[in-house]
Protein backbone atom coordinates (compact mmCIF):
# COMPACT_ATOMS: atom_id res chain seq x y z
CA UNK A 1 0.00 0.00 0.00
CA UNK A 2 1.03 3.55 -0.63
CA UNK A 3 2.51 5.97 1.88
CA UNK A 4 0.08 7.19 4.52
CA UNK A 5 -1.35 10.53 5.50
CA UNK A 6 -1.38 11.30 9.23
CA UNK A 7 -4.78 9.77 9.89
CA UNK A 8 -3.97 6.61 8.00
CA UNK A 9 -0.59 6.37 9.74
CA UNK A 10 -2.35 6.51 13.13
CA UNK A 11 -5.06 3.99 12.20
CA UNK A 12 -4.97 0.63 13.94
CA UNK A 13 -3.11 -2.03 11.99
CA UNK A 14 -4.88 -5.25 11.13
CA UNK A 15 -3.31 -6.98 14.10
CA UNK A 16 -4.61 -8.04 17.49
CA UNK A 17 -4.12 -5.56 20.34
CA UNK A 18 -1.33 -7.60 21.95
CA UNK A 19 0.58 -7.57 18.67
CA UNK A 20 1.83 -4.04 19.05
CA UNK A 21 2.89 -1.74 21.86
CA UNK A 22 2.59 2.01 22.22
CA UNK A 23 5.99 3.71 21.89
CA UNK A 24 5.25 5.76 25.03
CA UNK A 25 6.29 2.71 27.05
CA UNK A 26 9.78 3.43 25.67
CA UNK A 27 9.77 7.17 26.23
CA UNK A 28 7.40 8.37 28.93
CA UNK A 29 9.23 9.72 32.01
CA UNK A 30 6.35 8.85 34.35
CA UNK A 31 6.23 5.26 33.12
CA UNK A 32 10.01 5.05 33.51
CA UNK A 33 9.91 6.12 37.18
CA UNK A 34 7.12 3.66 37.80
CA UNK A 35 9.17 0.86 36.21
CA UNK A 36 12.03 1.49 38.63
CA UNK A 37 9.62 1.23 41.58
CA UNK A 38 7.38 -1.58 40.41
CA UNK A 39 9.84 -3.72 38.45
CA UNK A 40 13.51 -3.01 39.17
CA UNK A 41 13.06 -2.65 42.93
CA UNK A 42 11.23 -6.00 42.97
CA UNK A 43 13.06 -8.21 40.47
CA UNK A 44 16.09 -10.46 40.90
CA UNK A 45 19.10 -9.04 39.05
CA UNK A 46 22.34 -10.96 38.34
CA UNK A 47 24.66 -8.14 39.29
CA UNK A 48 27.96 -9.97 38.72
CA UNK A 49 29.58 -13.39 38.63
CA UNK A 50 31.06 -15.13 41.67
CA UNK A 51 34.48 -15.22 39.94
CA UNK A 52 34.57 -11.42 40.28
CA UNK A 53 34.83 -11.91 44.04
CA UNK A 54 36.82 -15.08 44.11
CA UNK A 55 38.52 -14.71 47.49
CA UNK A 56 37.28 -13.89 51.01
CA UNK A 57 37.09 -10.10 51.53
CA UNK A 58 36.72 -9.43 47.77
CA UNK A 59 33.93 -7.03 46.90
CA UNK A 60 32.09 -5.68 43.87
CA UNK A 61 29.80 -2.63 43.65
CA UNK A 62 26.82 -1.88 41.44
CA UNK A 63 23.44 -0.14 41.43
CA UNK A 64 19.87 -1.29 40.93
CA UNK A 65 17.19 1.33 40.32
CA UNK A 66 19.60 4.10 41.44
CA UNK A 67 20.33 2.31 44.76
CA UNK A 68 24.06 1.67 45.32
CA UNK A 69 24.81 -1.93 46.21
CA UNK A 70 27.88 -3.77 47.44
CA UNK A 71 28.39 -7.52 47.38
CA UNK A 72 31.27 -9.07 49.26
CA UNK A 73 32.59 -12.48 50.12
CA UNK A 74 32.88 -12.99 53.85
CA UNK A 75 35.68 -14.80 55.69
CA UNK A 76 33.20 -17.72 55.79
CA UNK A 77 33.14 -17.66 51.94
CA UNK A 78 29.48 -16.54 51.88
CA UNK A 79 28.57 -13.88 49.33
CA UNK A 80 26.38 -11.20 50.88
CA UNK A 81 24.80 -8.05 49.50
CA UNK A 82 24.15 -4.74 51.21
CA UNK A 83 23.05 -1.29 50.28
CA UNK A 84 26.33 0.56 49.73
CA UNK A 85 25.07 3.43 51.85
CA UNK A 86 26.36 4.53 55.23
CA UNK A 87 23.61 4.81 57.87
CA UNK A 88 25.38 7.85 59.38
CA UNK A 89 25.10 10.61 56.79
CA UNK A 90 24.51 8.69 53.60
CA UNK A 91 28.00 8.51 52.13
CA UNK A 92 28.52 5.77 49.57
CA UNK A 93 30.68 3.35 51.56
CA UNK A 94 32.82 1.79 48.84
CA UNK A 95 33.60 3.89 45.78
CA UNK A 96 35.67 1.44 43.74
CA UNK A 97 34.10 -1.02 41.27
CA UNK A 98 35.92 -3.94 42.86
CA UNK A 99 38.71 -4.71 45.29
CA UNK A 100 39.59 -6.46 48.51
CA UNK A 101 38.92 -5.43 52.10
CA UNK A 102 42.11 -7.18 53.11
CA UNK A 103 43.79 -3.86 52.39
CA UNK A 104 43.44 -1.12 54.94
CA UNK A 105 42.07 2.23 53.80
CA UNK A 106 43.15 5.75 54.81
CA UNK A 107 40.12 5.99 57.13
CA UNK A 108 39.95 2.42 58.34
CA UNK A 109 41.27 -1.01 59.12
CA UNK A 110 41.76 -4.13 56.99
CA UNK A 111 38.91 -6.67 57.00
CA UNK A 112 36.36 -3.91 57.48
CA UNK A 113 34.16 -1.92 55.18
CA UNK A 114 34.99 1.62 56.20
CA UNK A 115 33.03 4.72 55.38
CA UNK A 116 35.77 7.25 54.60
CA UNK A 117 33.70 10.22 55.73
CA UNK A 118 33.62 9.79 59.52
CA UNK A 119 35.29 6.37 59.72
CA UNK A 120 32.39 4.18 60.80
CA UNK A 121 33.34 0.56 60.17
CA UNK A 122 31.33 -2.53 59.26
CA UNK A 123 32.24 -6.20 59.19
CA UNK A 124 31.48 -8.39 56.16
CA UNK A 125 28.14 -9.42 57.65
CA UNK A 126 27.09 -5.77 57.66
CA UNK A 127 27.37 -5.24 61.43
CA UNK A 128 28.59 -1.86 62.51
CA UNK A 129 31.71 -2.63 64.55
CA UNK A 130 33.13 0.84 65.11
CA UNK A 131 31.77 4.33 65.54
CA UNK A 132 34.44 6.94 66.01
CA UNK A 133 34.06 8.70 69.39
CA UNK A 134 30.88 6.73 69.93
CA UNK A 135 30.31 7.40 73.65
CA UNK A 136 31.46 11.01 73.44
CA UNK A 137 28.90 11.89 70.80
CA UNK A 138 26.00 9.57 71.30
CA UNK A 139 26.44 8.72 75.03
CA UNK A 140 24.03 5.77 75.51
CA UNK A 141 21.45 7.06 73.00
CA UNK A 142 22.82 5.33 69.90
CA UNK A 143 25.26 2.45 69.94
CA UNK A 144 27.00 0.66 67.09
CA UNK A 145 24.71 -2.30 67.80
CA UNK A 146 21.76 -0.07 66.84
CA UNK A 147 23.04 0.70 63.37
CA UNK A 148 24.24 -1.57 60.59
CA UNK A 149 24.06 -1.91 56.86
CA UNK A 150 20.86 -2.65 55.01
CA UNK A 151 21.14 -6.34 54.09
CA UNK A 152 19.75 -7.46 50.73
CA UNK A 153 18.61 -10.86 49.54
CA UNK A 154 21.41 -12.46 47.58
CA UNK A 155 21.88 -15.89 46.01
CA UNK A 156 24.63 -17.42 43.89
CA UNK A 157 22.92 -19.50 41.23
CA UNK A 158 22.62 -20.71 37.62
CA UNK A 159 26.30 -20.98 36.79
CA UNK A 160 27.63 -18.85 39.65
CA UNK A 161 25.87 -15.56 38.96
CA UNK A 162 25.27 -13.36 41.99
CA UNK A 163 21.57 -12.48 42.08
CA UNK A 164 20.31 -9.65 44.26
CA UNK A 165 16.88 -8.17 44.88
CA UNK A 166 15.95 -4.98 46.72
CA UNK A 167 12.71 -6.68 47.77
CA UNK A 168 12.93 -8.34 51.21
CA UNK A 169 9.82 -10.37 50.46
CA UNK A 170 9.93 -11.43 46.81
CA UNK A 171 6.70 -13.03 45.64
CA UNK A 172 8.55 -15.99 44.12
CA UNK A 173 11.85 -17.57 45.12
CA UNK A 174 14.73 -17.13 42.69
CA UNK A 175 14.61 -20.85 41.98
CA UNK A 176 10.93 -20.80 41.03
CA UNK A 177 11.22 -17.51 39.18
CA UNK A 178 14.18 -18.38 36.96
CA UNK A 179 14.71 -22.14 37.28
CA UNK A 180 12.35 -23.33 34.52
CA UNK A 181 13.88 -20.95 31.95
CA UNK A 182 17.38 -22.18 32.85
CA UNK A 183 16.45 -25.86 32.45
CA UNK A 184 17.94 -26.14 28.94
CA UNK A 185 21.38 -24.99 30.10
CA UNK A 186 21.44 -25.85 33.78
CA UNK A 187 23.49 -29.02 33.47
CA UNK A 188 25.94 -27.22 31.19
CA UNK A 189 26.33 -24.13 33.36
CA UNK A 190 26.56 -26.05 36.62
CA UNK A 191 28.88 -28.85 35.47
CA UNK A 192 31.97 -26.99 36.66
CA UNK A 193 32.97 -23.49 37.80
CA UNK A 194 32.83 -20.70 35.24
CA UNK A 195 35.01 -17.60 35.10
CA UNK A 196 34.47 -14.11 33.73
CA UNK A 197 36.99 -13.09 31.07
CA UNK A 198 35.27 -10.13 29.46
CA UNK A 199 33.68 -6.94 30.70
CA UNK A 200 32.68 -3.77 28.95
CA UNK A 201 29.71 -1.47 29.02
CA UNK A 202 27.69 0.62 26.66
CA UNK A 203 25.45 3.57 27.34
CA UNK A 204 23.04 4.14 24.49
CA UNK A 205 20.25 6.63 24.03
CA UNK A 206 17.40 4.17 23.95
CA UNK A 207 14.96 2.63 26.38
CA UNK A 208 16.21 -0.49 28.19
CA UNK A 209 13.34 -2.59 26.83
CA UNK A 210 14.45 -1.93 23.27
CA UNK A 211 17.74 -3.63 24.09
CA UNK A 212 15.94 -6.55 25.65
CA UNK A 213 13.59 -6.76 22.64
CA UNK A 214 16.62 -7.04 20.36
CA UNK A 215 17.88 -9.92 22.47
CA UNK A 216 14.43 -11.54 22.33
CA UNK A 217 13.83 -11.35 18.59
CA UNK A 218 15.99 -13.00 15.95
CA UNK A 219 14.11 -11.56 12.98
CA UNK A 220 16.81 -8.86 13.07
CA UNK A 221 19.36 -11.45 11.92
CA UNK A 222 18.67 -9.83 8.55
CA UNK A 223 20.82 -6.97 9.87
CA UNK A 224 23.73 -9.30 10.72
CA UNK A 225 25.70 -10.51 7.70
CA UNK A 226 27.50 -12.94 10.00
CA UNK A 227 24.28 -14.56 11.22
CA UNK A 228 22.81 -14.80 7.74
CA UNK A 229 25.77 -16.69 6.31
CA UNK A 230 26.39 -18.89 9.36
CA UNK A 231 22.68 -19.52 10.05
CA UNK A 232 19.72 -19.14 7.68
CA UNK A 233 19.16 -22.80 6.89
CA UNK A 234 16.29 -25.18 7.73
CA UNK A 235 17.66 -25.99 11.18
CA UNK A 236 17.95 -22.28 11.95
CA UNK A 237 14.37 -21.53 10.92
CA UNK A 238 13.16 -24.46 13.02
CA UNK A 239 14.63 -23.05 16.25
CA UNK A 240 11.92 -22.77 18.87
CA UNK A 241 11.09 -19.54 20.65
CA UNK A 242 9.65 -20.78 23.91
CA UNK A 243 7.86 -18.71 26.55
CA UNK A 244 8.30 -19.41 30.27
CA UNK A 245 6.34 -18.17 33.22
CA UNK A 246 7.39 -14.76 34.65
CA UNK A 247 8.15 -13.21 31.26
CA UNK A 248 11.24 -15.20 30.32
CA UNK A 249 11.90 -16.77 26.95
CA UNK A 250 14.33 -19.33 25.57
CA UNK A 251 15.44 -19.57 21.98
CA UNK A 252 16.39 -23.13 21.16
CA UNK A 253 19.58 -24.25 19.57
CA UNK A 254 20.91 -25.39 16.20
CA UNK A 255 24.35 -25.96 14.75
CA UNK A 256 26.01 -22.73 13.62
CA UNK A 257 28.24 -22.97 10.53
CA UNK A 258 30.98 -20.56 11.58
CA UNK A 259 33.23 -21.58 8.69
CA UNK A 260 30.76 -19.92 6.28
CA UNK A 261 32.02 -16.53 7.48
CA UNK A 262 35.43 -15.81 5.98
CA UNK A 263 38.13 -15.89 8.63
CA UNK A 264 36.00 -17.82 11.18
CA UNK A 265 36.30 -21.47 12.16
CA UNK A 266 34.25 -24.14 13.88
CA UNK A 267 34.10 -23.73 17.65
CA UNK A 268 33.42 -27.40 18.31
CA UNK A 269 36.65 -28.13 20.17
CA UNK A 270 35.77 -25.82 23.06
CA UNK A 271 32.08 -26.59 23.56
CA UNK A 272 30.75 -26.12 27.08
CA UNK A 273 30.05 -29.39 28.97
CA UNK A 274 27.24 -31.63 27.70
CA UNK A 275 26.74 -29.63 24.49
CA UNK A 276 26.97 -30.97 20.95
CA UNK A 277 29.30 -28.87 18.73
CA UNK A 278 28.57 -25.25 17.76
CA UNK A 279 25.23 -24.93 19.54
CA UNK A 280 23.61 -21.59 20.28
CA UNK A 281 21.13 -21.08 23.13
CA UNK A 282 19.59 -17.86 24.34
CA UNK A 283 17.80 -17.26 27.64
CA UNK A 284 16.11 -13.86 28.01
CA UNK A 285 15.00 -13.01 31.52
CA UNK A 286 12.44 -10.41 32.47
CA UNK A 287 13.00 -7.47 32.90
CA UNK A 288 16.31 -7.16 30.99
CA UNK A 289 18.91 -9.87 31.43
CA UNK A 290 20.25 -12.19 28.83
CA UNK A 291 22.31 -15.38 28.90
CA UNK A 292 23.60 -16.21 25.46
CA UNK A 293 25.69 -19.33 24.90
CA UNK A 294 27.40 -19.81 21.59
CA UNK A 295 28.89 -23.28 22.26
CA UNK A 296 32.28 -22.14 23.44
CA UNK A 297 31.58 -18.81 25.16
CA UNK A 298 28.83 -17.52 27.41
CA UNK A 299 27.70 -13.92 27.23
CA UNK A 300 25.58 -12.22 29.85
CA UNK A 301 23.95 -8.81 29.40
CA UNK A 302 22.45 -6.84 32.27
CA UNK A 303 20.61 -3.58 31.69
CA UNK A 304 20.62 -0.65 34.10
CA UNK A 305 17.93 1.81 33.01
CA UNK A 306 19.19 5.38 33.43
CA UNK A 307 16.34 7.42 31.90
CA UNK A 308 13.38 6.70 29.62
CA UNK A 309 15.70 7.15 26.66
CA UNK A 310 18.99 6.02 28.18
CA UNK A 311 20.28 2.64 29.26
CA UNK A 312 23.57 1.19 30.40
CA UNK A 313 24.24 -2.35 29.28
CA UNK A 314 26.99 -4.37 30.96
CA UNK A 315 28.45 -7.16 28.86
CA UNK A 316 30.26 -10.11 30.35
CA UNK A 317 31.92 -13.06 28.68
CA UNK A 318 32.60 -16.31 30.52
CA UNK A 319 34.56 -19.48 29.97
CA UNK A 320 35.43 -22.51 32.06
CA UNK A 321 37.57 -21.81 35.07
CA UNK A 322 39.88 -24.70 34.22
CA UNK A 323 40.71 -23.37 30.72
CA UNK A 324 44.38 -23.49 29.77
CA UNK A 325 45.82 -20.15 28.67
CA UNK A 326 45.55 -21.25 25.06
CA UNK A 327 41.96 -22.46 25.40
CA UNK A 328 41.03 -19.25 27.14
CA UNK A 329 42.52 -17.10 24.40
CA UNK A 330 40.57 -19.02 21.77
CA UNK A 331 37.36 -18.68 23.78
CA UNK A 332 37.99 -14.96 24.22
CA UNK A 333 38.43 -14.61 20.46
CA UNK A 334 35.26 -16.59 19.79
CA UNK A 335 33.42 -14.25 22.10
CA UNK A 336 34.92 -10.97 20.98
CA UNK A 337 34.95 -11.52 17.23
CA UNK A 338 31.13 -11.45 17.37
CA UNK A 339 30.13 -9.91 20.70
CA UNK A 340 33.03 -7.69 21.73
CA UNK A 341 32.91 -3.88 21.41
CA UNK A 342 34.89 -4.33 18.17
CA UNK A 343 33.02 -7.51 17.15
CA UNK A 344 30.87 -8.05 14.08
CA UNK A 345 27.38 -8.29 15.62
CA UNK A 346 27.29 -6.25 18.79
CA UNK A 347 28.02 -2.99 16.99
CA UNK A 348 25.12 -3.67 14.62
CA UNK A 349 22.76 -4.50 17.51
CA UNK A 350 23.69 -1.29 19.32
CA UNK A 351 23.23 0.78 16.15
CA UNK A 352 19.80 -0.81 15.80
CA UNK A 353 18.51 0.14 19.26
CA UNK A 354 20.17 3.54 19.06
CA UNK A 355 18.23 4.09 15.84
CA UNK A 356 15.00 3.16 17.60
CA UNK A 357 15.87 5.43 20.51
CA UNK A 358 16.33 8.30 18.07
CA UNK A 359 12.71 8.00 16.90
CA UNK A 360 11.27 7.52 20.39
CA UNK A 361 12.46 10.49 22.41
CA UNK A 362 10.33 11.66 25.32
CA UNK A 363 7.64 13.80 23.72
CA UNK A 364 7.88 12.19 20.28
CA UNK A 365 4.53 11.34 18.73
CA UNK A 366 3.35 7.98 20.10
CA UNK A 367 3.58 5.24 17.50
CA UNK A 368 2.78 1.58 17.25
CA UNK A 369 5.70 -0.77 17.52
CA UNK A 370 4.69 -4.04 15.89
CA UNK A 371 5.29 -7.39 17.58
CA UNK A 372 2.88 -9.29 15.36
CA UNK A 373 4.85 -12.00 13.53
CA UNK A 374 3.54 -15.55 13.90
CA UNK A 375 5.76 -18.34 12.64
CA UNK A 376 4.71 -21.31 14.71
CA UNK A 377 6.76 -20.04 17.69
CA UNK A 378 10.00 -20.46 15.84
CA UNK A 379 12.93 -18.12 15.60
CA UNK A 380 11.36 -15.26 13.63
CA UNK A 381 8.04 -15.42 15.47
CA UNK A 382 7.65 -12.39 17.75
CA UNK A 383 5.96 -14.39 20.50
CA UNK A 384 8.94 -13.69 22.78
CA UNK A 385 8.25 -9.97 22.82
CA UNK A 386 4.49 -10.52 23.13
CA UNK A 387 5.14 -12.76 26.11
CA UNK A 388 7.47 -10.21 27.71
CA UNK A 389 4.95 -7.38 27.37
CA UNK A 390 2.18 -9.40 29.00
CA UNK A 391 4.42 -9.76 32.02
CA UNK A 392 5.32 -6.07 31.85
CA UNK A 393 1.60 -5.22 31.75
CA UNK A 394 0.96 -7.29 34.86
CA UNK A 395 3.81 -5.74 36.89
CA UNK A 396 2.89 -2.22 35.80
CA UNK A 397 -0.87 -2.66 35.64
CA UNK A 398 -0.79 -0.88 32.30
CA UNK A 399 -1.80 -2.02 28.84
CA UNK A 400 1.38 -2.16 26.69
CA UNK A 401 -0.56 -0.98 23.64
CA UNK A 402 -2.33 1.77 25.58
CA UNK A 403 -0.47 2.47 28.80
CA UNK A 404 -3.22 4.81 30.05
CA UNK A 405 -5.47 1.77 30.58
CA UNK A 406 -5.12 -0.82 33.35
CA UNK A 407 -3.80 -4.19 32.29
CA UNK A 408 -6.18 -6.86 30.97
CA UNK A 409 -5.03 -10.30 29.83
CA UNK A 410 -5.30 -10.57 26.03
CA UNK A 411 -7.92 -12.98 24.66
CA UNK A 412 -5.25 -14.77 22.65
CA UNK A 413 -3.06 -15.84 25.60
CA UNK A 414 -4.28 -19.43 25.47
CA UNK A 415 -3.39 -19.65 21.79
CA UNK A 416 0.20 -18.53 22.42
CA UNK B 417 66.94 7.20 7.88
CA UNK B 418 68.20 5.40 10.96
CA UNK B 419 66.12 2.57 12.37
CA UNK B 420 64.42 4.71 15.02
CA UNK B 421 63.43 7.26 12.41
CA UNK B 422 62.06 4.48 10.19
CA UNK B 423 59.93 3.24 13.07
CA UNK B 424 58.56 6.71 13.80
CA UNK B 425 57.84 7.29 10.14
CA UNK B 426 55.96 4.00 9.84
CA UNK B 427 53.84 4.71 12.92
CA UNK B 428 52.89 8.18 11.67
CA UNK B 429 52.18 7.05 8.11
CA UNK B 430 50.05 4.24 9.50
CA UNK B 431 48.05 6.73 11.53
CA UNK B 432 47.18 8.57 8.34
CA UNK B 433 46.33 5.34 6.50
CA UNK B 434 44.11 4.14 9.34
CA UNK B 435 42.34 7.51 9.50
CA UNK B 436 41.75 7.27 5.74
CA UNK B 437 40.46 3.70 6.14
CA UNK B 438 43.09 2.66 3.67
CA UNK B 439 43.21 -0.73 5.35
CA UNK B 440 45.15 -2.65 2.75
CA UNK B 441 47.79 0.05 2.46
CA UNK B 442 48.16 -0.17 6.21
CA UNK B 443 48.42 -3.96 6.07
CA UNK B 444 51.22 -3.53 3.52
CA UNK B 445 53.27 -2.13 6.44
CA UNK B 446 52.60 -5.31 8.44
CA UNK B 447 54.73 -8.43 8.37
CA UNK B 448 53.11 -11.75 7.36
CA UNK B 449 53.27 -12.90 10.98
CA UNK B 450 51.61 -9.68 12.21
CA UNK B 451 49.51 -9.94 15.39
CA UNK B 452 46.98 -7.24 16.26
CA UNK B 453 45.05 -6.81 19.52
CA UNK B 454 42.95 -4.27 21.37
CA UNK B 455 43.24 -4.78 25.12
CA UNK B 456 42.44 -3.02 28.35
CA UNK B 457 42.64 -3.59 32.06
CA UNK B 458 39.20 -3.78 33.64
CA UNK B 459 39.15 -2.81 37.31
CA UNK B 460 35.54 -4.04 37.28
CA UNK B 461 36.59 -7.67 36.95
CA UNK B 462 40.17 -7.01 37.99
CA UNK B 463 41.58 -8.57 34.81
CA UNK B 464 43.17 -7.79 31.50
CA UNK B 465 40.52 -8.04 28.79
CA UNK B 466 41.05 -8.62 25.08
CA UNK B 467 38.51 -6.77 22.99
CA UNK B 468 39.82 -7.94 19.62
CA UNK B 469 42.73 -10.15 18.57
CA UNK B 470 43.59 -11.05 15.00
CA UNK B 471 46.51 -12.16 12.87
CA UNK B 472 47.26 -10.58 9.51
CA UNK B 473 45.01 -12.99 7.64
CA UNK B 474 42.18 -12.40 10.07
CA UNK B 475 42.56 -8.64 9.65
CA UNK B 476 42.56 -8.99 5.87
CA UNK B 477 39.25 -10.93 6.03
CA UNK B 478 37.82 -8.43 8.48
CA UNK B 479 38.50 -5.42 6.29
CA UNK B 480 37.37 -7.27 3.17
CA UNK B 481 33.97 -8.00 4.74
CA UNK B 482 33.40 -4.49 6.12
CA UNK B 483 31.10 -3.50 3.23
CA UNK B 484 28.83 -6.44 4.10
CA UNK B 485 28.23 -5.07 7.57
CA UNK B 486 25.99 -2.31 8.83
CA UNK B 487 28.25 0.12 10.58
CA UNK B 488 28.61 3.52 12.19
CA UNK B 489 30.43 5.47 9.48
CA UNK B 490 31.45 8.33 11.79
CA UNK B 491 35.12 8.86 10.87
CA UNK B 492 37.83 8.30 13.46
CA UNK B 493 40.81 10.64 13.79
CA UNK B 494 43.82 9.30 15.65
CA UNK B 495 46.31 11.61 17.32
CA UNK B 496 49.53 9.67 17.78
CA UNK B 497 52.70 10.75 19.56
CA UNK B 498 55.63 8.39 19.54
CA UNK B 499 57.08 8.39 23.04
CA UNK B 500 59.87 5.81 22.90
CA UNK B 501 61.62 3.74 20.24
CA UNK B 502 64.04 1.05 21.38
CA UNK B 503 66.07 -0.46 18.57
CA UNK B 504 67.85 -3.77 18.80
CA UNK B 505 70.46 -3.36 16.03
CA UNK B 506 71.63 -6.94 16.32
CA UNK B 507 68.19 -8.48 15.99
CA UNK B 508 67.05 -5.97 13.35
CA UNK B 509 64.01 -5.26 15.46
CA UNK B 510 62.51 -2.40 17.44
CA UNK B 511 59.82 -1.70 19.98
CA UNK B 512 57.89 1.53 20.22
CA UNK B 513 55.43 3.04 22.66
CA UNK B 514 53.12 5.77 21.42
CA UNK B 515 50.25 7.65 22.93
CA UNK B 516 47.07 7.51 20.88
CA UNK B 517 43.90 9.51 21.29
CA UNK B 518 41.01 8.72 18.96
CA UNK B 519 38.28 11.23 18.21
CA UNK B 520 35.04 10.30 16.51
CA UNK B 521 33.37 12.88 14.31
CA UNK B 522 29.72 11.88 14.37
CA UNK B 523 28.06 11.14 11.08
CA UNK B 524 25.33 8.49 11.08
CA UNK B 525 25.56 6.81 14.48
CA UNK B 526 22.79 8.63 16.37
CA UNK B 527 20.75 11.40 14.76
CA UNK B 528 22.72 12.97 11.96
CA UNK B 529 20.52 16.07 11.83
CA UNK B 530 21.46 16.98 15.38
CA UNK B 531 24.94 15.61 15.97
CA UNK B 532 26.64 14.98 12.62
CA UNK B 533 29.76 17.12 12.61
CA UNK B 534 30.38 16.94 16.34
CA UNK B 535 33.74 15.46 17.38
CA UNK B 536 33.84 13.39 20.53
CA UNK B 537 36.60 11.66 22.38
CA UNK B 538 36.32 7.99 21.43
CA UNK B 539 39.37 6.19 22.84
CA UNK B 540 42.35 6.96 25.02
CA UNK B 541 45.33 4.64 25.02
CA UNK B 542 48.71 3.58 23.79
CA UNK B 543 50.11 1.76 20.80
CA UNK B 544 52.58 -0.89 21.90
CA UNK B 545 54.30 -1.80 18.64
CA UNK B 546 57.02 -4.22 17.63
CA UNK B 547 58.89 -3.97 14.32
CA UNK B 548 61.18 -5.88 12.07
CA UNK B 549 63.79 -3.70 10.33
CA UNK B 550 64.59 -4.98 6.85
CA UNK B 551 65.74 -3.43 3.56
CA UNK B 552 65.56 0.02 5.04
CA UNK B 553 61.92 -0.51 6.06
CA UNK B 554 60.23 -0.93 9.42
CA UNK B 555 57.43 -3.51 9.32
CA UNK B 556 54.89 -4.08 12.07
CA UNK B 557 55.31 -7.47 13.73
CA UNK B 558 52.71 -6.73 16.37
CA UNK B 559 50.50 -3.93 17.58
CA UNK B 560 48.67 -3.90 20.88
CA UNK B 561 46.23 -1.05 21.20
CA UNK B 562 46.11 -0.69 24.94
CA UNK B 563 43.02 1.36 25.73
CA UNK B 564 41.86 2.80 29.02
CA UNK B 565 38.18 2.73 28.04
CA UNK B 566 35.79 0.02 29.13
CA UNK B 567 32.75 2.10 28.43
CA UNK B 568 32.72 1.72 24.67
CA UNK B 569 29.09 2.48 23.84
CA UNK B 570 28.33 1.43 20.28
CA UNK B 571 31.93 0.30 19.70
CA UNK B 572 33.33 0.03 16.19
CA UNK B 573 33.93 -2.39 13.34
CA UNK B 574 37.27 -0.86 12.44
CA UNK B 575 40.83 -1.56 13.49
CA UNK B 576 42.05 1.26 15.71
Ligand code: FES
Pocket residue numbers: 086087088089090091115116117118119120
Ligand atom coordinates in the same frame (compact mmCIF):
# COMPACT_ATOMS: atom_id res chain seq x y z
S1 FES C 1 28.60 9.23 56.46
FE1 FES C 1 29.58 7.37 56.84
S2 FES C 1 30.64 7.68 58.68
FE2 FES C 1 29.59 9.50 58.33
Ligand SMILES: [Fe+2]
Pocket residue numbers: 214220224345349
Ligand atom coordinates in the same frame (compact mmCIF):
# COMPACT_ATOMS: atom_id res chain seq x y z
FE1 LIG D 1 21.74 -9.26 17.12
